[in-house]
Amino acid sequence: MPQLPAFDVMTATCPSRTSLARIANKWTAMVVIALSADRMRFRDLRTTVDGISAKVLTETLRDLERDGIVIRHVYAEIPPRVEYELTALGRTLHAPLQALGLWAEEHFADVLAARESYDARQ
Template sequence: MTASTPTWDILQSTCPSRTSLARIANKWTAMIVIVLSGQRKRFGDLRTAVGGISGKVLAETLRELERDGIVSRHAYDEMPPRVEYELTELGRTLHEPLQALGRWAEDNFSSVLAAREEYDEQRIPSGRPLRP
């Protein structure tokens, strides 16, 4: 590390890298990066592939990812207008860690469900789940 390179500590509230962590920890970001890892996608195809995301939230998330240099937007001057999104070189570096998190979630989902049930049974005599 050179003298001019700052040292960041993500646990400190003043660390600027916290905004990047917040962005990539967002569930929609993770899904968008995973979907875009294979190829460029049009907005509608991306929305279908992600599933469950509103058009407004997808547009906002794509705009934020474009601003952060993770996604690039390609607009074509044709009728009807066509816009495609793809991962940038920086965005492609996120694919492997986010894919690993996705695999962890898939591999451990039954354990998480079991833990939730046990937690709820111990804390709620009526058996009703806790509100998030």
Template structure:
């Protein structure tokens, strides 16, 4: 597609929605945050992203490689070694995800208080 295409994720027919859905996914955000420090192997990513299943991690990594967010490098060693690292495109997600992470961690007490207030009112 040409670079002069005007995308609008609010339009139901806009294919850019798939990119928004991918980066708004909780697993994607956590994987990008973890891989930000440098290349990691599958098991290292899984160890740091608590609660993610192997299947979900494998699927998400594959989608992120397909979208150009991560680069997968396979080394011809015995045993075989595969590492994942952010691409230049993937690095552009670091600032927005850091802001979202900071917001979530800073404001969670207020969110919990709001939930409690809402639930008490029911």
């Protein structure tokens, strides 16, 4: 009953690969994880996604908006207020990206140990 995937990311010319390239990205992952809790304004995203620059956050959000993963709510106020929210499509992305983030947190000790061992061998 689940439709078979009509696309194959392993094929270079398959358009689904452009989609994979966008979501397989650390900034995308962190922004989507942050927004899955609640809609947020630009400034709050900058503090939640620690270390992201205004430029990169703007670009990431524009790309996610273009791909239908995020909606942008602009309020005509002074100072300006812009809120970002996951779409229904964006919410389907939460579980996979959250899993990636959790993997990084849970397995980093192993990764670190492997790195030290590797570097010692070289």
